Each structure stands twice: as C-alpha cells, then as structure tokens.
Amino acid sequence: MLEPAPVAVTDYPRSSPRLAAVSVQGAEYQRAVDDYHRAIDDFDAMTQAVPATEAEIQATLDRQHRATDRFGAQVRELGDLLAARTRVEGELSSATRRRDKADLQIGEIRVGLRNMAVNEYVAGGFGGAPEQLLDLQGANTLASRKVLLLTVKGDRMAELTAISGFRDDNDRLVTDRQAQLDEISRRASTTEAARDQAVRDRDVAAADEQLARAAKARAEAALADQQSQIGLRRNAVADARMSAEVKGLDLPFVVLNAYLKAADRFGSSCGIRWSALAGIGRTESNHGTFGGATVDRDGNETKPIYGIPLNGANGTTNVGDTDGGVLDGDSSTDRAMGPMQFIPSSWRALGTDGDSDGRADPQNYYDATASAANLLCRKGPGLDGDEGLRRAFRSYNNDGHYVETVLERAHNYDRYRLPSPDSAADPARDIPGSTAPGSS
Numbered sequence: 001m002l003e004p005a006p007v008a009v010t011d012y013p014r015s016s017p018r019l020a021a022v023s024v025q026g027a028e029y030q031r032a033v034d035d036y037h038r039a040i041d042d043f044d045a046m047t048q049a050v051p052a053t054e055a056e057i058q059a060t061l062d063r064q065h066r067a068t069d070r071f072g073a074q075v076r077e078l079g080d081l082l083a084a085r086t087r088v089e090g091e092l093s094s095a096t097r098r099r100d101k102a103d104l105q106i107g108e109i110r111v112g113l114r115n116m117a118v119n120e121y122v123a124g125g126f127g128g129a130p131e132q133l134l135d136l137q138g139a140n141t142l143a144s145r146k147v148l149l150l151t152v153k154g155d156r157m158a159e160l161t162a163i164s165g166f167r168d169d170n171d172r173l174v175t176d177r178q179a180q181l182d183e184i185s186r187r188a189s190t191t192e193a194a195r196d197q198a199v200r201d202r203d204v205a206a207a208d209e210q211l212a213r214a215a216k217a218r219a220e221a222a223l224a225d226q227q228s229q230i231g232l233r234r235n236a237v238a239d240a241r242m243s244a245e246v247k248g249l250d251l252p253f254v255v256l257n258a259y260l261k262a263a264d265r266f267g268s269s270c271g272i273r274w275s276a277l278a279g280i281g282r283t284e285s286n287h288g289t290f291g292g293a294t295v296d297r298d299g300n301e302t303k304p305i306y307g308i309p310l311n312g313a314n315g316t317t318n319v320g321d322t323d324g325g326v327l328d329g330d331s332s333t334d335r336a337m338g339p340m341q342f343i344p345s346s347w348r349a350l351g352t353d354g355d356s357d358g359r360a361d362p363q364n365y366y367d368a369t370a371s372a373a374n375l376l377c378r379k380g381p382g383l384d385g386d387e388g389l390r391r392a393f394r395s396y397n398n399d400g401h402y403v404e405t406v407l408e409r410a411h412n413y414d415r416y417r418l419p420s421p422d423s424a425a426d427p428a429r430d431i432p433g434s435t436a437p438g439s440s
Helices: 027-046 049-122 130-134 136-243 253-270 274-285 344-350 365-377 386-396 400-414
Strands: 306-309 335-337
Touching: 027 136, 049 136, 136 253, 253 274, 253 365, 274 365, 274 386, 274 400, 344 365, 365 386, 386 400
Parallel strands: none
Antiparallel strands: 306 335
16 A cells, blocks of 8 residues: 655755754644645545455455356256256156056057957857757866966956056156256256346456446545655645744744854854854845845846945945946945945955855845855854954954854854754654644
C-alpha cells in the first residue's frame, strides 16, 4: 500500500536546517497548514478504499472457486449418471428381450394346449366309444394315450406356469429399470441445469473481479494523486512559512533565514551572529519593510528601497553619482540601496551573491545580508563581543548613536533562542515549526 511521503521543512532547500523548529504565524501560513492536514486526512480516509477493493477482489475469486468446484461436482455427477444410464439401459434391454421371448414361449405353449384340447375333443375325449372300451387292446391303447396326454399336458402347464412367472419377473424388472431411467433423466436434467448455472456464476464472478480490479486501480491512482497533493501541500506550507512572521520576533521567517545563512557563511572567520545582522536590518529598513515594501518568499523586496539622495542636503555627505543611476535609479547622485542600505560604490566592492542565483542584487535580502556580513567581517575577528561589534558597526555608519542603537537591538535579538531542530514536530504528520490549527 502507498504511504504518504515524509513531510518536513528541514529538507526545504531555501531554509536553513537550524530553523526547522522555529514557530511562525500568519493567515496564509495557517491556511497552508490547514490544507496540508486536510490532505493528510483525505489520504488516511482514501487508504481505506484500497483494502476494501482488495477484499472485494478476494470475494470474487472465492466465488469463482466455489462456482468452479460446483461445476466440477456437477460434471462428475453427470458422468456417474451417464454410467448408470448405460448400465440401466443395458439391464432394461436384456429384461425386455427376456420378457418378449417369454411372451412368445407362452403363446406357443398355449397354442399347443389348445390344439391338444381340440384333438381330444375331436377324438371323443379320453373315454372313447363303448366298443373301444370293450376291446381290451383298444382300451389299453386308449388308456396309454390318455396317460401320455395327461403327462404332456401337465408338463406343458408346468412349463407355462414357470415361463409365466419368469415373464412376470422380467416385466417387473422392465418397469423398475424404466423408472430408474426416468429418475436418471430427471436428475441429469437437474444436474445439467446446476452445471450451467455454475458456469454462469463463474462468469459473473470473473466479470465482477475485473470490475473490482479496476476499482482498485482507480483507488490506487487516487491515492497516488493524493500523495502528490500532500507533496504539493508540503511545498505550499514551506513556501508560506518563508513569508510568515516568526513568533517572538518582529520579522518574517525569510528575513531570519537570510540573517542566519549570512552569519553561518561568514561567522567562522569573524564570529558574527545573526542577531548583529538583524540589528542592522532593523535599523536600516525595519527588516525590509521601509516605505511599504515587503520581502517575498524568495528574499526579494516587493518594491525597491532607496535612501535619501546623498547630495549634501539634510546632513548627508555629497558623494555624487558613482554608477550613473544603474544600481540606485538616480543618475544625479547616489542613494543607499536595499534593506541593508548599501551605496553603489560599496556594493560594487562588497556585493555578494547570498542566494546562489548567480548575481548579487542589493534588493534581495539574501544578497544584502551576505554583503553586510562581508563588510562587517572585514573588521573582525572578535565580532562575537561588544567591542568588536562596535568597531564593525562604526564601519557601517560612523555615528556613535547609530552604533549603540544597532548594538542594543542586536542584544534584544540575542534573547531569542533558536529552538533545537530535534524539537520539530513529527515529520510524518506535522509541519516542523508550525502550530496546530486554533492554537496561539
């Protein structure tokens, strides 16, 4: 049976694995989580359809086996009935011949007895004429003839009785065997009907099996489609998570992700922490939201962020125009660009591709934070302590108030402890870092 693919934000390529257990919130994210859970629930419900179709297939196979067994039994019974019919027909034929032969013999005996009676009558019976009775020799002859006739007649009568009994026995046997044949014919007809019904039942069960297998294929296809939906919903959660707000912080997850990736990339050389970058981002552009801008799930500003013209007005230093307006959109003077507020000349020197898309864009948060880490780490090592951070922050903006503001904000972000990735929700069921629907 198909199982849902494991769902985990930790395998999302744009998100640091260290943020797997970070909790986020937001309407879009919550809708994505709810849709994911519904997809899982639908999958769980749909998994019941496959065993049901498997049970139906087995039931149709059992019906086919039973029908086949019945068919075999009826065929065997028909074979037995055929053998019995052949035997009984032979016995009936023999009994019929014996009865008919006895009828002929009885007829012949009766004819002979009738002829004897006629001859006796014509001869005057056994008494004879008076003159014959007075003739001793004639009387003896007559007496001998009488004895002979009586003997013959008696033998013929005994033979008639015996043959008649033999004939009656065979007649009864004929009647009995005919009854047996009638019963065999009745049973054969019933058995043939049962055999034909077994064939029909088997065919119907075979057709039902095909329907059940088709239903199983549909159920498995629907399950596979739902599994794909789970993957899509997982990706939708991961995407929505990027734009969701981090619980306990004043920034979206994508921004925290950018800070952490930049710190991990450069921290080994200078000790910089993500909180230091967050202090700068909060100060420079309120985490990429200056002027109504927002950061999309890919780290791009929804509209470019530019600082005030660096033309000497409002206490700024006049740096002129160093890029012809190519980067900052102003051909008359330079402006600071993007969420980390780089001026074009600094960007050309330090701009770093932070999202591995092959280009460095000051309006992309990953590129901007990686570039900021690159700039700060030039004042390292020692950026894991306040003095090192002050030195690095001053290189970013040589203003004491700015340095202390950023440092204070960095300390505030240090109070947020990243939860251990091991504490993420069970990836087989929940989205790591999410909260259950309805919870706060």
